[in-house]
Amino acid sequence: MISAILDQTSSQASAQANESSTVNMMEQVEKNISATQQWLHDAYNWFISALPNIIAAVLILVLGWWITKLICKIVRKAMIKSKADPTVCTFLLSLINVALKIIVIICAISTLGFDVTTLITTIGAAAVTIGLALKDNLSNVASGTLIILNKHFKIGDYLEAEGLKGKVVKIDMMYTTLCTYDNKEILIPNSRLTTNNLTNYFVMEERRIDLIVPIAYSEDIAKAREVIMTLIRSDERVIQEKRNRVAVQTLNESSVDLSVWIWVRSDDYWIVMEEMQESIKNSLDANHIQIPFNQLDVHLIENEKKALIEHQ
DSSP, rough: HHHHHHHHHHHHHHHHHHHHHHHHHHHHHHOOOOOOOOOOOHHHHHHHHHHHHHHHHHHHHHHHHHHHHHHHHHHHHHHTTTTOOOOHHHHHHHHHHHHHHHHHHHHHHTTTTOOHHHHHHHHHHHHHHHHHTTHHHHHHOOOOOOOHHHHHHOOOOEETTEEEEEEEEEEEEEEEHHHHHHTOOOEEEEEHHHHHHHEEESSEEEEEEEEEEEEEESHHHHHHHHHHHHHHHTTTTTTTTTTOEEEEEEOOOOOOEEEEEEEEEEEEEGHHHHHHHHHHHHHHHTTTOOOOOOOOOOOOOOOHHHHHHHHH
C-alpha cells in the first residue's frame, strides 16, 4: 500500500516537472520568435530608411565599374599606340583596375553611412608596409615603365651599361635582358639602367667607325692616306655623303698614327669595321707601306765593332 502511494506521488511529480519543462520551452520559443520578429521589424525599418542610400551605393558601384573599364580601355589603347611592352602594359592595367575599384568600393560603403576612416587608414598602412618591403622591386617596375614610355632604348638595340655590353632581347617589368655576341644572357635591373650612364650604340641610324692606323715615319703620309681613302670610296656600304677622312692624329715615338673616319649604317657597323681593318692591312702591305710595331734597334759605330771583335 505504501509502495503504491509512493509510486503515484512520483508519477505526479514527474508529470508536473514535464509540464513545467514544456511551459519553459514554450516561453523560450515565444521569446525567440518575438526577438526574431523584432529584428526583422528593425531590419525592415532600417532598409526602408536606408533604401535611398542603398540605391545610391549600387549606382556608384555600377557606374564606377563602367568608368573603370572605360579608363582601362583608353589606357590600353594609348599604350598600344606607343608600342609599350605587353608585359608592362598588362601590369599597369591590372594596377589601375584594382586601384580604381578599391576607390569605388570605398565610396559605395561611405554612401551607406559606414565610417570608412578606419578602412582607409588600414589600406594606407598596408600599402606603406608593402611598399617598404618591395621598395627595390617597385623601383625596378617604375624604371621599366619609364624605359617603355620614354623609349630610351628598344628591343634590338645594342647597349653598354656598367661595363656590360649586349643586344636587348627582352624588356620585362623588373629586368632588361641583354644577349652578348658570344651568346651569354645578362639580366640588368631596370633601375640601374635609368640611374646610371648608358650607351646606346644603335639609337641612331648612322654611326661612325673610328680606326687608328699607324705607319712608319719613313712612309709617305699622302700615299697611305690615298690607299685608305680608295678602300673607303669603293665600299658600297660606306655613306659617301658623310665626312669620311684620313688624317694624322698623333706623332708617337715609333709611328705616325692616322685617324680614319668611316660613316656607315648602324646595322653595318660591326661587319664593316672588321672587314675594313683587314682590307687596310692588306692594302698597306700590297703598297709596301710599313706598319711599325714595338722593336729595339741597336746601332754600333765602327770603333765599337772593332773593339768588340778584338775582345772576342
